[in-house]
């Protein structure tokens with residue numbers, strides 16, 4: 001009697017498990033369907049841009065379809081040559097010429113300032129910190145005019161200096177703030193050990209803090225890179241000669257010069273323009289997520 | 300040569316909390332001193348002041364012949380092993396070991412030599428090219444110790460280095476560190492060590508002397524044996540030893556013939572002559588009587604009359620070689636440890652029964668209840 005009881009309960013629980021599993025599968029299917037749908041909606045503009053770059057101009061706004069009915073590379077060829085005496089490659093390089101210094105200066109200055117905030121006793125530290133956070137909240141447009149006047153007095157208009165020079169002074173509070181928070185989360189033991197091993201403050205920063213900050217530093221560099229490449233307002237204000245135009249302005253250039261705008265050219269160049277950002281992101285994404293401190297400290 | 304002296308050392312944290320209250324301590328050259336105490340008694344604070352990681356608020360620290368009060372850590376001739384190892388996560392074991400020397404601008408060849416030597420000593424040679432995250436806890440801790448040795452410091456500082464390891468590993472690392480200390484001493488290298496722990500076994504087995512701390516005060520500094528046999532005060536008596544010393548509050552009565560006895564719920568315990576002199580010199584009525592479990596035996600016909608007390612056996616814990624026998628004298632709970640063969644002979648099935656116990660009074664302690672001082676030493 002006991003035995004049959006046991007058998008029955010095993011069978012029951014088996015069917016129960018099956019039902020549960022089925023429910024779970026259906027649930028997962030529904031979830032994935034919704035996620036896919038949302039993903040498609042978000043990515044559609046991007047796909048549209050890529051496909052439109054291969055369409056002839058007249059087809060672009062006449063159909064929603066992603067597949068070009070007439071496949072043409074004209075957009076890329078004409079777009080690359082641009083309407084000016086320079087090719088689009090020139091504008092690419094121009095972009096690099098101010099983005100790279102901007103990224104490097106941002107990283108160096110932000111790390112130093114964050115290190116100071118996170119590890120040293122500074123008189124009125126709280127006040128300075130609040131000030132720092134306040135600058136994050138300040139809308140950038142507030143500064144545009146005074147900054148423009150300042151750089152005009154310094155004779156730096158129509159050069160890249162106004163675009164990257166401010167970064168040498170850790171002016172982007174957001175990055176400093178981000179690094180400070182990351183540093184606060186790091187245990188200080190390793191730094192103390194290094195102090196005993198004979199590091200002074202600078203060696204401590206270089207040999208210990210920077211390697212541990214690596215994931216955060218890469219995030220900062222990545223954000224700064226993407227934001228700067230996409231920056232339109234800055235170059236628009238300070239750069240006036242076409243030979244110095246970065247991508248962001250160059251794209252607009254083709255809208256202005258020709259009468260009937262060659263949208264396929266613009267979209268082709270826009271497609272190319274986002275390539276660096278994507279490549280940089282893919283390279284950096286491993287570090288972006290990975291923490292490096294694991295293993296040095298127990299627990 | 301590398302003697303360490305703390306004089307009136309005081310620490311007041313920036314929030315006004317006084318963590319260390321003017322302690323005085325001398326650590327001899329080559330000595331292995333263990334600082335022990337309950338959590339929050341400022342062991343780490345003291346050690347960190349010694350290391351220079353924490354500023355000092357008063358008093359002075361001397362290492363060797365030099366007052367180091369305001370010297371940065373690197374100029375104090377110390378090396379420290381942290382509880383959580385604090386290895387540099389981005390450097391290989393080899394680089395971790397040699398980092399201090401590299402900063403000191405020692406030549407590459409010399410670094411290589413000293414690193415290999417230390418690695419040999421700690422059996423780290425096969426691990427030299429690994430990163431810290433590829434090490435087990437025990438290995439990581441050995442690297443941390445190795446990093447200290449490579450620097451050839453005057454003084455080694457350890458802050459609970461073994462508390463993250465499991466019991467077995469802890470036991471083997473304990474022996475290893477002790478041996479290392481002896482090896483260094485034998486080869487005439489500076490080996491003065493200050494070792495912070497809250498583990499009694501570590502303290503008792505490793506320390507040349509033990510310093511017991513409580514709430515930022517030093518309670519007693521002595522050899523492990525003396526600390527166990529002659530605790531200065533109630534705190535040390537209760538803190539050192541497992542199972543704990545039996546302590547009962549009681550009254551010390553003077554009798555006519557210049558003698559004393561302790562009242563134990565209607566029964567009495569007489570004091571032996573050796574103790575009597577000292578107790579009478581500091582006589583007070585309210586006392587705490589303390590006696591370690593191993594000094595309570597089963598009474599037999601030879602036991603002196605005034606050292607025998609009747610108790611009721613409560614719990615018996617079998618520890619293998621011996622039993623912990625808990626008994627009550629009226630409402631006072633006590634514990635004794637008795638070898639297993641005696642228990643099997645005489646005490647089987649005696650839970651709840653009455654039994655006569657012999658308290659070896661020459662090994663007992665009388666503490667003043669007010670001052671908590673041992674008045675029978």
Ligand SMILES: Nc1ncnc2c1ncn2[C@@H]1O[C@H](COP(=O)(O)OP(=O)(O)OP(=O)(O)O)[C@@H](O)[C@H]1O
Pocket residue numbers: 312313314316318336337338339340341342343344345497
């Ligand atoms: N930065 C600080 N500011 C204020 N008080 C502190 C600070 N660091 C420690 N304390 C206090 O000082 C006392 C001693 O701390 P300490 O870390 O030295 O204790 P400990 O003996 O090492 O304890 P544990 O065994 O838990 O490590 C504690 O009461 C602690 O709360």
Ligand SMILES: [Mg+2]
Pocket residue numbers: 342343344
């Ligand atoms: Mg501690």
